[in-house]
Amino acid sequence: MARSTTLIRLASRNLRRYLRRTALTASAMIVGGALMIFSLSLGDGGHEDWIESGARMGSGHLSVQAPGFKTSRKIEDRLSAAARAGAERALQHPSVARHVVTVVPQLAIGGLASSPTGARPAQIVGVDPIAEAAFSMLDDKLVEGRYLEPGDRLAAYVGAGMMEALDLRLGSRLVLTAQDADGEISGQLVRVVGVFRSGVPEIDQTLVHIPLTTGGTWLHAGADVTTIAILLDRSRAVPAVQRALERELTDQIAAGELMVLSWRESSPELNAAVRIDDMGNYIWQGIMFGIIALGIVNTVLMSVMYRKREFGLLQALGFTPRQTGGLVITEGLALTAVSGFIGIALGLFLTWLFFRNGLDFSFTWDENFTFSGVVVDPIIVPLFSVRRVMQSLVFILLIGTLASLYPAWRAMRIDVAEAMKFER
């Protein structure tokens, strides 16, 4: 297309003619693009960290449960042996298995933990010590003693908050009380073998891990579990894996035996937190690029006003108003495309160069900052993705087009005779 290449050549010559003006506008765009990619990849990295920590402290990226369990948290709503077998079969399906990092069985119920000092409501989770240590973050949050081990029977891994509240020491006894599978109130004596501090008060004050076998015996649940918690390699795989699992388990879901929950459903607060934080980030980008766009409008408009004669001449030689407008838009687009591309590349490069191992925010907040049930790690590792880069490019091109519309409209309305009448 000879015509469109002519337009592009004209546009690029015009941009080069006023190099200083072009460079100043381009710098704003480059700084903006770099800042955008920097804050988006840090935001995404932070969210991935929150989600992973939420998943690893609770019931995974995805979990398989009986339909009533999410709200009741009672042993009655446990998974039947058939449901569990079905879920385990579905997890072997290749489209699911390639994203799965670990799968752990959990027997989670609400109960009471009491010591001679008093009694506290507790979230009691029966776990397989080896599998859980690979899945959960809690075993890394150990402050005293050790995590559960395979031979343990009457052992409990307790949060620091509950230790304080119940005045417990390592080796102290405490009694867990809850409703068992027969509907009776039943107590179980356990000993504290390890203490953790996650930093989230809700977790440190309520969560107790005990061996799965102890839980099963105490609650007369045998080998049954309430939850199959699934950890995936990355949170972005969640929707696809959830769909695949639901497809594999269609019959059992329809029969009301089980359901597949994602972290968004099992921790709605975390979901809201991630989405609100994203919205804040978008507002911020919108404001920055609003300011940059006004700068581009000004540059392109001025270049149109200075070149009235030139455009008049072009039109006198046969350029249609539409082509004149097209030329102005091409200039604006070329300017934003090139500078936006440089900005994004620069942003990616700088973020990767300086912060690929994480940007340490511990000078502004310490490790006690919690958000919707997760501790916000002060070291944020940026997460790069092709999707974000494409999004940013499209956004920048959109800004470029929008900012050139008004100048282009002005250029189209130039009166040829008037523009060429006087020497400037």
Next chain:
Amino acid sequence: MRAGPWWTIGWRNLGRNRRRTLITMGGLAFGYLAVVLLVAWMEGLTAEMIESATRTLTGQLQIHDDEYRPERKIYDTIGGRDGADVAALLRSVDADPVVAGAAPRVYAGGLVSSGAATTAGMLMGIDPAREVHVSNILNAVVEGHPPRAESHDIVIGLEMARQLGVGVGEELILVVPAADGSMGNDLYTVSGIFHSGLAELDAVYAIMSLPALQSLLALDPGRVHEIAASINDPWLAPAAADRIGTQLGATARGIEVEPWTRLRPEMLDYAQLVQAWNGVIIFIVFAIAIFGVANTMLMATFERRREIAVMLALGTTPFAVVRSILAEALSLGAISIGIGVVLTTPLFLWFYHAPPNLSWLYGDFTMLGALIRPVLRVEWNPTVWVWSGVALLLTALVAALYPAARAARIPPADTLSGL
């Protein structure tokens, strides 16, 4: 003597190309609006968090026995095992000028059973008449009524009611380890159900009258674990806590008076962190805006290079040229502030008086354990308005430095000879 024509020259130049000037001013004014609103939103979020954390249940300050926290043993009542003159304590707390209300509380962990189902609960004994002035928990009763004094009424959270399968009017059995080492148990009637929105509160808390819980726990009437007080402006709490502490002779009596800033230090940290970010926001927004202003000023001086050459040829000093261009930038900045304030004020007033509720878009979420409504509320902070204005003027000045320096070095002879 007049200050010289430089201001007039600078000012008039703004009118040379009105459209360009307006677009540049628009950029600066938009930056001003963005900074003021962003900071106000962030501070609104902090205020929402602090209010929600303190008003839901905690109160803005609390009085305990100094042994009580963090174990919260049931025998560590205010004044130790002998108890204290609660009425006198309440009177002296109420007497403080900023305290809006004070209420006594007793706590105990126990099992709540409906017969068919049992769950663990945090039992809380309150004085209903006083509690309404301290926390919002009784306002959150969505069904039935708060516990009456001297009754066996109990109010439980919506989630607990669902788990236990009970409704208003039905009976519950409480089993609690009491202060004398025995197990207290008795029968209570559900008089109401509350819904605070905080999952742990709604699933765990059970509220009853103070004497009812004291008798279940075998505690004398003079023994309470906590006196909570409310103060309308949370930021006045630390000073009030010190005043009340001194007035009660707290240290000598083994009592501690703690404002929320010491009960929840992480919230105070967060509020300070947000304030530190204000400066960063102002900096980034205006750093981006600087390019736009520099561009405009550069164009404006380039257009006038012949005029400036004439001025220089007639004996104007280069410094005077710089002054006129800086004057132009300052005038531009000043008008932008005006436009910014005019644009920001109605938006701010709207957000201030009727904050848009985004709950159709986002659910409630929690920060540091406090429930946050997805509402775009703003806080009024005049210093931010002033500082953003100062930053805007600085931006305009800094952006004009380079164009001014170039203008001052225009060679008069070459320029006027037609180049």
